[in-house]
Amino acid sequence: MPRFNENITEMPLKHSKYVYKLRQEYNGKKYTILYERLLMNIMFLDEESIKIYDEFKAPLTMKDVAKEVGGDEVESLIKTLTNQYFLVPVYDNEQWKVDEIVSNSHVxxxxxxxxxxxxxxxxxxxxxxxxxxxxxxxxxxxxxxxxxxxxxxxxxxxxxxxxxxxxxxxxxxxxxxxxxxxxxxxxxxxxxxxxxxxxxxxxxxxxxxxxxxxxxxxxxxxxxxxxxxxxxxxxxxxxxxxxxxxxxxxxxxxxxxxxxxxxxxxxxxxxxxxxxxxxxxxxxxxxxxxxxxxxxxxxxxxxxxxxxxxxxxxxxxxxxxxxxxxxxxxxxxxxxxxxxxxxxxxxxxxxxxxxxxxxxxxxxxxxxxxxxxxxxxxxxxxxxxxxxxxxxxxxxxxxxxxxxxxxxxxxxWRKRSPINMDKCMECEAIAICGGGCPYNAYYSTGSIWNIDYMFCSYAKSIVKWGLRDIFQRVMQREGANSIA
Ligand code: SF4
Ligand code: SF4
Missing domain, CATH: 3.20.20.70 (Aldolase class I)
Incomplete structure (x- = not known):
């Protein structure tokens, strides 16, 4: 897993393409759950923090953002977002994330x-x-x-x-x-x-x-x-x-x-x-x-x-x-x-x-x-x-x-995992799904490499439910301390 050695204050950063966002309310306040769907990192951001994260829709350096909104807290947030790989350097195509999952899989x-x-x-x-x-x-x-x-x-x-x-x-x-x-x-x-x-x-x-x-x-x-x-x-x-x-x-x-x-x-x-x-x-x-x-x-x-x-x-x-x-x-x-x-x-x-x-x-x-x-x-x-x-x-x-x-x-068959299926690469459930039953996929579409329709729909619901459940539990236990 690369640690970005360069000085991240100077480095242009962008959103990771593997981030999934889920809106959630708690005690009348709005939050965003950020989920890095390959490495499975999770962060909860309040309205202020999500605005800072959204600044990086177009590549920016931490310096650029600090100039606009400023402060140590902003710097610390950007560092955490980078360390958790929600933000990545512009040059990073993130193929290393896929490679790491494949090489750590030990099937x-x-x-x-x-x-x-x-x-x-x-x-x-x-x-x-x-x-x-x-x-x-x-x-x-x-x-x-x-x-x-x-x-x-x-x-x-x-x-x-x-x-x-x-x-x-x-x-x-x-x-x-x-x-x-x-x-x-x-x-x-x-x-x-x-x-x-x-x-x-x-x-x-x-x-x-x-x-x-x-x-x-x-x-x-x-x-x-x-x-x-x-x-x-x-x-x-x-x-x-x-x-x-x-x-x-x-x-x-x-x-x-x-x-x-x-x-x-x-x-x-x-x-x-x-x-x-x-x-x-x-x-x-x-x-x-x-x-x-x-x-x-x-x-x-x-x-x-x-x-x-x-x-x-x-x-x-x-x-x-x-x-x-x-x-x-x-x-x-x-x-x-x-x-x-x-x-x-x-x-x-x-x-x-x-x-x-x-x-x-x-x-x-x-x-x-x-x-x-x-x-x-x-x-x-x-x-x-x-x-x-x-x-x-x-x-x-x-x-x-x-x-x-x-x-x-x-x-x-040993290769058939969502990480090796193009149809799954954009999916929020890719890390938890496992791809369902290849026989079901074959039965309804003629190939084990297609999606098991029933399981797919189930897995997408599970990931949303699970993220919300984690959010609720953490908030009940730690309250606002857990929010970036
Ligand atoms: S029927 Fe489906 S879930 Fe069961 S072993 Fe075969 S491929 Fe796997
Ligand atoms: S939920 Fe569907 S699209 Fe997502 S990883 Fe599973 S099979 Fe693939």
Whole structure:
């Protein structure tokens, strides 16, 4: 990060092109929140100070401004604005800011591994992206599961990562119970063996998670998950009435009661269960009730999935995207002091509060790989029917880590961050957004490099809300002392 060594009194300064301004009132007075949207610096300026900042619309030196408005305070303000990079020397094209983010990004290559253990699902949810195919009901064979785990563990060792999360996914994973039980036991056996032989450090955490609709979970499965330290994510869309509108069996019957029975069995075993809830037209207007209901069921982590936009020209989609953002923020605000984690909001808010540039919102743009039931590897599970994406075979002899490291497909996905997307460079949310879901972008526009419309609208609302929230909190705590 350059410190401008020259005497800044003499140096012509200009506005940084990465500054975002937000007007705000407090106790009847007007303020401006200045936000440097790449480095994530924040300053609050009162009416006098913003006038001084605005002087630099055309390049000026501090001397020029001091001549006009004068005083030590003005000098000190200009120095702070320069040190925080809201003002930059006229010669600075600010490319160093982008370069610094890219070089500090340390995008991990492995760490999240999806195994799509089966294409079979006992449900026919109305918004499912894995559109059900009668022809393809493949379940992962034991040999493929074994090869996959062997390769994932080798990749963990080779890459030196300290966390490996293996996620069993479907269809409905428990529709392939034999494969699931084998895979989970094999992961734990392999982990133990590698640690005993000191090939894998004892400090490496190998986590297993299963994403399930909950309806096939019985006492045996719940006990098995507990013994093998498996965490679960269960899809629940809210009350019975809301859930059963979309999440139905083949014959159209609702699945709420059966999902809840599975959930209770897991909870009785003391297993960590996250709710996975899709925000749709059906539940967006009642997201607070949905959350209250999920909390009453014992969830303390709720992952809201933002629905993908099929047709971004549809005015209903625009309305839904705005409603989704407002509803998620409302829920986050209500529950943040009750130890209930509302995803994805918590991620973007943390990124803003801790000044942590969010490279990607989804692990597929960093550490993720996915293996299909047929033993083909790609990046994202949503593309599992796409043979161009799932083009690498996982066999006894393949070297999974070198594929992940070298292949153009994985390299392209690891690059997909708003900082590498022209469409995002002007955006106020660039540092907290992470670019949403590339699959959603692909689904609605044909390219992962386009914008995930629904997420984009959500992220822009979050950054404004977050900046205002920081302002309010700081003002309540420190009052006018925090104002430049
Ligand atoms: S691209 Fe979308 S569907 Fe695929 S892993 Fe990422 S968030 Fe999930
Ligand atoms: S996806 Fe949208 S919100 Fe996110 S950085 Fe790009 S333009 Fe901004």
């Amino acid at each position: 991990p290559k492995v760490g999240v591994s999806y195994l799509v253990v089966t294409r079979i699902c006992n449900l026919r949810c109305k918004y499912c992206f894995l559109s059900y195919s009668k022809e393809n009901r493949t379940t992962m064979s034991i040999a493929t599961a074994k090869n996959s785990i062997d390769q994932i563990m080798e990749a963990t060792i080779e890459s030196g990562v300290m966390n490996q999360k293996i996620i069993l996914y479907g269809g409905e994973p428990f529709a392939a119970q034999r494969t699931v039980l084998f895979t989970v036991e094999y992961i734990r056996q392999k982990e133990k063996e590698l640690k005993e032989r000191k090939r894998l450090s004892r400090d490496v955490k190998v986590k297993i998670a299963i994403i399930s609709n909950g309806t096939l979970i019985d006492e045996y499965i719940a006990r098995f998950c507990k013994v093998n330290n498996v965490t679960m994510s269960i899809s629940i869309d809210g009350s019975k009435e809301l859930h059963d509108r979309n999440r139905v069996y083949v014959n159209g019957r609702g699945t709420y009661d059966d999902a809840l029975r599975g959930l209770k069995l897991l909870q009785q075993e003391g297993i960590e269960v996250t709710a996975s809830t899709t925000v749709t037209k059906s539940n967006v207007d009642s997201l607070e009730e949905v959350t209250e209901h999920l909390v009453s069921l014992g969830f303390s982590k709720i992952g809201y999935n933002i629905l993908m936009a099929e047709n971004i020209a549809d005015p209903e989609i625009k309305q839904l995207s705005e409603k989704t953002a407002t509803a998620l923020l409302g829920v986050y605000e209500k529950y943040r002091n009750r130890n209930i984690l509302i995803h994805p909001v918590v991620k973007q808010i943390k990124s803003l509060y801790y000044k942590n540039f969010q490279w990607s919102d989804c692990a597929a743009c960093s550490a993720q790989l996915t293996i299909s039931p047929e033993g083909k590897m790609g990046v994202c599970q949503a593309f599992v029917n796409d043979t161009n994406q799932f083009r690498y075979s996982v066999t006894e002899n393949s070297n999974l880590f070198s594929i992940v490291e070298e292949s153009p497909l994985f390299k392209e």
